Amino acid sequence: MTFQADEETPLLQVQSIKRTPLPWAQFTIVMFLQLAEPLTSQVISPFAPQLIRDIGITNGNESQVGYYVGLLHSLFFLTQAFTVLYWSRMSDFVGRKPVILIGLFGLSISMYCFGFSRTFWGLVLRWEYWRDEEYYGRIDRLDEYRTVPATFTAIAWLVTFLFLKETLKSPIPFSQLLKFRKDKLGMAAKGSTGPQDTQDKPLPLRALLTPRVIIASGNYAVLSLVDIAFRAIHPLFLSTPIALGGLGLPPPIIGNILSLYGICNGIIQ
Numbered sequence: 001m002t003f004q005a006d007e008e009t010p011l012l013q014v015q016s017i018k019r020t021p022l023p024w025a026q027f028t029i030v031m032f033l034q035l036a037e038p039l040t041s042q043v044i045s046p047f048a049p050q051l052i053r054d055i056g057i058t059n060g061n062e063s064q065v066g067y068y069v070g071l072l073h074s075l076f077f078l079t080q081a082f083t084v085l086y087w088s089r090m091s092d093f094v095g096r097k098p099v100i101l102i103g104l105f106g107l108s109i110s111m112y113c114f115g116f117s118r119t120f121w122g123l124v125l126r127w128e129y130w131r132d133e134e135y136y137g138r139i140d141r142l143d144e145y146r147t148v149p150a151t152f153t154a155i156a157w158l159v160t161f162l163f164l165k166e167t168l169k170s171p172i173p174f175s176q177l178l179k180f181r182k183d184k185l186g187m188a189a190k191g192s193t194g195p196q197d198t199q200d201k202p203l204p205l206r207a208l209l210t211p212r213v214i215i216a217s218g219n220y221a222v223l224s225l226v227d228i229a230f231r232a233i234h235p236l237f238l239s240t241p242i243a244l245g246g247l248g249l250p251p252p253i254i255g256n257i258l259s260l261y262g263i264c265n266g267i268i269q
Contacts (some may be wrong), residue, residue: 029164033100036156039149040107041076042262045231046255048072049239062244066236073232085205095171097164104157111150234258 044051048069058064091099238254240246249257 023165025163026165029159033104033156033160033164036104036107036149036153038262039152040111042231042258043111043149044072045235045258046251049236050251062241066240069236070232073228077228089205090177092168093172093177094174095166095168097160097166098171098174100160100164101157104153104160108150108153108157111153112147234261 049065052058052065052068052072053062057068087099087103235254235258236246238247238249238257239251240248242248
């Protein structure tokens with residue numbers, strides 16, 4: 001049977017387009033994993049000013065508390081800024097899932113080790129709290145506060161290992177990546193580049209630095225700087241004695257205020 005056209009037949013045939021369903025399950029897992037970073041990075045905010053006072057690095061000088069609290073926060077995010085591109089680049093070769101698992105494992109271990117350092121630089125290196133009777137007399141629930149984000153991160157690791165799907169088409173194992181780098185260094189020393197398969201090779205970083213990407217990244221960096229600076233200064237202002245211009249609030253009340261702020265920020269945002 002042949003198709004008969006008349007004056008009511010449309011000139012352009014409408015083709016049905018199949019919509020690609022969104023992987024809501026994977027989106028939910030990624031959002032769940034994202035909670036590990038703010039939980040571990042912000043858990044010390046209510047206690048950081050009191051911590052700096054108790055370890056004695058300021059020698060009783062209250063005006064120096066803000067300096068060391070800011071240094072503690074700044075070094076954390078500075079280290080994160082210097083390593084994020086390296087880990088992101090590695091995920092282009094070994095896959096997203098292994099890199100996420102490594103990050104969550106290290107995060108959980110560092111939080112479980114919370115409590116053994118007695119020096120400021122020990123806190124910087126291991127993100128830990130000082131342990132002694134006087135300090136625990138003031139903050140008797142510190143173990144519970146540090147265990148919650150550490151346990152959550154461990155659960156996030158398990159969820160990632162069991163349910164998160166790899167999105168990289170052909171990831172290579174770490175052993176093969178290390179061997180590839182050794183072979184590449186050997187060929188470079190001999191002046192030979194060797195055969196290269198550029199079909200699935202990730203783009204170099206310079207190719208990604210287009211004007212639009214630079215503008216968007218710069219805008220995001222400025223907004224992030226303002227947000228992180230506020231999150232560091234806010235608990236410091238709440239903890240600073242009234243004589244120095246603060247409110248002189250204890251850590252439990254500061255924690256409640258920051259929790260309420262986070263809830264309101266999540267709802268309004």
